[in-house]
Amino acid sequence: MTTNRITFHDLPPNALAAVEDRTGPVLKTETVSQGFNSEIAARVFTDSGSCFVKGLRADHKRVWTQRREAEVNPFLHGIAPALLWQIEGSGWVLLGFENLKGHHADYSPDSPDLPKVADLLRRLGEVACPEIDLRRAEQRLEAYAAKASDLEYFAGSSLLHTDLNNHNVIVDSTAYLVDWAWATRGASWLDAGYWVVWLMAAGRHEPESAEQWASQIPSWRVAPAEGITAFAQATANVWEEIAGHDPDDWTAQMLNAARRWATFRQRV
Incomplete structure (x- = not known):
């Protein structure tokens, strides 16, 4: 049921670069321990703000769950944090969400x-x-x-x-x-x-x-x-x-x- 969790900086260099193309240079990250469905879950902070990044390897048996989240998100305004971007490459599927306070x-x-x-x-x-x-x-x-x-x-x-x-x-x-x-x-x-x-x-x-x-x-x-x-x-x-x-x-x-x-x- 659980999925092994890695840190943001354990992602391959090309995947990290793809994230920074969307966010700008990353200044700080915080790994989130809760949750079972992602191999990476982290708050990412830059000069322009922050976002929440989650993802699975592209060959993971439950990678379809990441795509499901991306598909359903546009219909959840005010119910779920907004999806800001989606990356598929370098062997990973990554989603960047609005970083909720609270x-x-x-x-x-x-x-x-x-x-x-x-x-x-x-x-x-x-x-x-x-x-x-x-x-x-x-x-x-x-x-x-x-x-x-x-x-x-x-x-x-x-x-x-x-x-x-x-x-x-x-x-x-x-x-x-x-x-x-x-x-x-x-x-x-x-x-x-x-x-x-x-x-x-x-x-x-x-x-x-x-x-x-x-x-x-x-x-x-x-x-x-x-x-x-x-x-x-x-x-x-x-x-x-x-x-x-x-x-x-x-x-x-x-x-x-x-x-x-x-x-x-x-x-x-």
Whole structure:
């Protein structure tokens, strides 16, 4: 699941030169440790400003995720940082994004960030899903649904992020979603469902509290209860597979949250 991280200056000279053609001479860099989808993730500072650079080798098995982010970005004004440039060459695919100020979202129950994240998901729900090649939610969850008929609940025509990890939400005066590697087309309420699990895991919410926050998103309020229950069980099955027999602390925390939510939904 993880990808080995290198520093900006570990890039080959031609790739570094290509970046500086876009940014001007680089004065300072800061490697970012969070995230799993990129081999390089760094803040780059120049005389004219800063940007956030991420990328994968051109032969990496998930390089398609970089291209997916570039494709979807023009449709995410005010939702995600703007893509400033894209480079494919010297064996790398590199993306340069607006460098957001702010902090990673705090998901704890009394956090002032929560209303901003709820507003972010409301705004995302108003974005028309672009006509680009996206994976479908029912495809991604096909192997994890309790029964085949559950997949009908997950199908839809909305643009979804699907990874509401609090490190993917940057909060300042408003909130933004970063890392669109797993952008998906599906039912409009699913991102609120993904948020429930992260609220429970990263924010230590009880299921009732997490679902109360999800209910701030209009699409959640009209989602079928049976569909939510089916999604909770499928999500628990996803984390069972990710965790395997010897999960690390972070994965065990996610698995515990997903299991607790699925158990709660069985009683609703």
